[in-house]
């Protein structure tokens with residue numbers, strides 16, 4: 001398969017290695033300094049473009065790829081609030097294809113299934129208070145992480161006593177702390193911690209006076225994200241519309 005890369009940072013480089021190891025060809029690599037390459041035939045020849053850039057750049061990149069009828073797999077986070085509705089329309093009504101996931105690792109797909117099941121069970125146990133914490137490297141631009149927002153949305157969908165999430169304690173890259181994890185009855189607080197080079201840790205906790213139940217996904221490196229993105233590209237080559245990990249990982 002011919003793959004174009006949009007964004008050649010930590011993820012773009014790891015995806016390049018993973019894609020080549022699975023027998024794919026990288027036909028174009030677009031970063032900040034060679035945006036003209038979107039208009040070159042090498043880019044248009046790609047079966048799929050894999051996009052990992054930033055919250056600010058992602059939506060513009062989708063538009064440029066769609067203009068050239070190139071399908072996109074993207075893991076960029078933090079753009080959904082501003083552009084989610086437009087992207088749904090572009091894919092569901094205008095024939096474009098985007099496979100987007102806040103987290104491409106199989107481990108988080110499994111974690112997400114446990115998260116949904118646990119939230120359902122907890123409807124019967126009001127004595128447990130739910131909170132979430134995510135920890136990432138100090139370079140991360142968005143908070144809460146895209147994964148934390150997806151996990152929070154799953155809890156809200158399945159746990160009747162929560163109807164939204166709020167930002168909780170923020171530990172910033174320089175170590176300063178703002179906000180707090182104080183909980184209200186109907187909102188789920190998400191704490192965000194920025195520390196060292198942590199690839200990504202997500203924890204959901206249910207605490208009662210008697211005990212705590214805690215589930216954690218701890219990414220040891222970025223290999224799981226990269227493999228998931230390449231598997232998603234292989235899937236996207238033969239599917240259309242707005243796609244996500246529940247289309248790819250079925251269990």
Ligand SMILES: NC(=O)C1=CN([C@@H]2O[C@H](COP(=O)(O)OP(=O)(O)OC[C@H]3O[C@@H](n4cnc5c(N)ncnc54)[C@H](OP(=O)(O)O)[C@@H]3O)[C@@H](O)[C@H]2O)C=CC1
Pocket residue numbers: 006007008009010011012030031032052053054055057061074075076077078101102103104105225
């Ligand atoms: N869904 C998932 O599984 C995962 C998602 N992510 C998300 O992916 C995104 C990227 O992560 P990561 O690779 O670690 O970040 P990096 O900062 O390491 O890489 C991003 C790259 O994109 C480049 N870039 C910025 N704007 C554009 C643009 N308009 N066109 C092309 N390239 C551009 C940056 O260039 P420059 O440095 O010059 O600005 C940089 O080289 C983040 O939003 C992150 O949250 C990360 C890991 C897993």
Ligand SMILES: O=C(O)C1=N[C@H](C(=O)O)C[C@H](O)C1
Pocket residue numbers: 077102103136140144145146147148199200201
């Ligand atoms: O920025 C990152 O690094 C990551 N971003 C994604 C997110 O926002 O959830 C996925 C992963 O946790 C790494």
